[in-house]
Amino acid sequence: MDPSYRVRNSSALPSPALLVYPEKIRNNTALALAIAGNPERLWPHIKTHKTQEITAIQREAGIRKFKCATMAEAEMLARCGVKVVLLAYQPVGPNIPRLVELCQRYAEVSFLVIADDRRIAAELSEQFSRAGGRIEVLLDIDPGMGRTGVAPDEKAVELYLELGKLKGIVAGGLHCFDGHNNQEDPEARMSAARECLAALDLLQDRVQRRGGKVPRRILGGTSTFPCYAKLGNVELSPGTCFLQDWHNLKRYQDLPFQPAALLFARVVSKPASGRVTVDAGCKAIASDPPAERGIVYSDEGFKPLFQSEEHWVFEVQDSQRFKVGDELYILPTHICPTFALHQSVRVVDASGDWVDSWPVLARDREL
Template sequence: MDKKYRIQNAETIPSPSLVVYLPHVQYNIEHAIATVGGDVSKLRPHAKTHKTAEIIAMEREAGILKHKCATLREAEMLAQNGIEDILIAYQMVGPNVNRFVSLQLKYPDADFKVIVDHEESVTALASAAARLGLNVKVMLDLDVGMNRTGIPLGDAAVDVYAQIEAVDGLQPWGLHVYDGHIHDEDVADRKASCDKSLAQVEEMKDRLVSKGLDVPLIVMGGTPTFPIYAKTPGVEASPGTFVFHDHGYTTHFPDLGFAPAALLLSRVISIPTPRRITLDLGHKAIAADPDGVRGIVLNVDGAEVGKQHEEHWAINVPDSTPIHIGQEIYVCPTHICPCVALHPFYYVVDADGYCRGTWEVTARNRTL
C-alpha cells in the first residue's frame, strides 16, 4: 500500500469508517482547475459525491463559485455556504415542486436553476413559481443516449423549451446533458463519443436559436468525459466523483489523473480458515454498487474479495499471510459516491497522516 494512505493514529478511529485524506482532496481540486486551463468559469462541480460543507469551502477558496447538485438538501447546503450559482440537475415532481420554490424564497441571493424534460413538469413548476411571484431559470435536460432522463433531440424537445419561454414565472436557461453511458476507456474513443453528444447539443441549440429562443448556458458531462468538455468552448463541465475519486475510475480511466482521496478503514474480526479472513465491512458501510467487486484491499498482498453480507466481508488471502484479529485493513471502494451516503460523517486525515477530527456529511439526508 502506498504509504501516503497509512494513518498514523488509526487506533483512534473505530471501524468500519469512512476516512478522507485532505491533501488528496486538495490535489484533486487543483487538478480539476488545471484541466480547465485555470478558467474556473468552465467548472461546475457536482456536490453529490461529497455532500459536505467543508469541501464546498475548499472549492470556494480555490475560486470555484458555481456548483451542480441532485437533491434539494444539497442545494440548500450550497446556498448556506455562500454559493450563489446553483444548478439542481433533477426534475422536480410532487411535493418537491413547492419545496424547490420555497427554497428559492428562503435564499434570495442564490441564483437557482433547475432542469425539466416534460411539459407536465413545466406546467407544475410555472404554477408554483407564479403563485409566489418568482422567476425560475429552467434548463432543458437533453438525452443524448443514456436513456435515463431527458428528452431526445427533436421537435418535442423544441416544444418543451418553447413552453418554458411562453409561460409566466419561468425563464429558459439553456441545456443540461449527462452522458453517463459513455464508458470508453480509450481516450480517442471517448472523445469520439463526446463529439456525438456535442453534435446533438449543437443541433438542438441551432433549432432553438432559429426560433428566437435564447440558450444562455450549456452544462455537460461527469468525471470520465470531463477532460473533453473542459476544452470545449461554450460548455461548462460538471464532474462530481473527481473530488474523492475511487478504484473504479482509477482503473478504467487512468488518463484522468485524479487520486483516490477516500478509503474505508476496516478491521479483521475473524479468521475462519488460514486462507480466509472476515472484515467488519459489510454492505451497510461500503456501497453495494456496482455489482461484482465493490472495493479492493490495499494493504494485504494477493487479497481477493469474497462473499459480502450486511456487516461482514469475507476475504481470501494467500497462504502464510500474516494476519491477526483486529488488524487494520484499508479498502478503496469501487464507487465512492454511494459509500459517502452511508456515513453520517467521515474522519479527516491531514498531510502528516494523522486523523484530526470528523466532518459531517451535511446533505446526506433529504430533509430541508
C-alpha cells in the same frame, strides 16, 4: 499503497470508518480546474460527498457554481454561502413547493433546475409565478443514456421554446449527462463526446433560428468533462473525480486523479485457513456495483468471497501474515453511495494524523 494514506494515530480510530484526505482533495480540485481552464466553467456535482467542508475547499479554489441532485443538497449549498446552485433533478410532487420555498428563503442564491416534461414545467410556472418569483429551467437532454431527458430532436426545440413563454420561468439553457460514454480508450471517449456535442450544437442552432436563446450548456461527468473542456463553449459538471474511486482509477488511466477517500477497516476473524473476515460489510461500503465493491488498497492478494451487513470475507493465500485486529485500507469501487452510508467522515491531515470528523450533512433527504 502510498504511505501518505496510513493514519499515524489509528489505534484510537473506530472501524469501519470512511477517511478523507483534504490535501488530496485540494490536489484533485486543482487538476479539475487545470483541465477546465477556468473556474467559471466548473459545476462540481456535490452528490459525491454531500459535505459543507469539501464544498468549502472547492470554493477556496475559486469555484462558485455547484450542481446537486436533492433538495437537501441544494439547501446545504445555500447554507454554505454558494450563490449559484443547479438542482440537476426534475422536481415532482411536494418538491416543487419545497423548491419555491427554498428560493424564497435564500433569495440571494440563484437556483436553477432541470426539466424534461411539459406538465412539470407548467407546474413550476404556476407555483413560481403565484409566489411572485421565477427560476431558470434548463431542458434536460437525453444523449442516448436512456435515464432522463428528451432526445435532441424537433420536439426538444418545441419544448425549449415553450419554456421561454411560461410565466415564472426563464429558459436557462441545456443540461446533458452522458454517463454511458465511459469508454476506456480516450480516443473512443472523445469520439463519443464529439457526437454528443454535435447533437447539442444542432439543437441549439434550431432553437436560435426560431428566436430562442441558449445562455448555457452544462454537460459531462468525470469521464467526459476533459473531452468537452477541449471541444467547445460548454460548462462542465464532474463529481467523482474530486474524491476518486476504484472504478474510475482503473478505467480512466488517462485521468490522473488520486484517491482522496478510503474505507478504514480491521480484521475481525480468521475463520479458516486462507480466509480473512473484515468489519466492512454492505452497511459500510456501497453494494453498487454488485460484483467488485472495492479493493483492499493497502495489501495484495485479497479475493472477495461474500459480504453481509457487517462482514466482508476474503480468500487470502498467505493469510498467516494477518492477525485479528490488523488494519486494512479499502478503496471503494463507487465512492458516491459509499459516502451516503456514513453519518460522518474522519479527516486525515497531511502529516497522517486523524484530526477531525466532518458530518455528511446532506445524506438526509431533509435538513
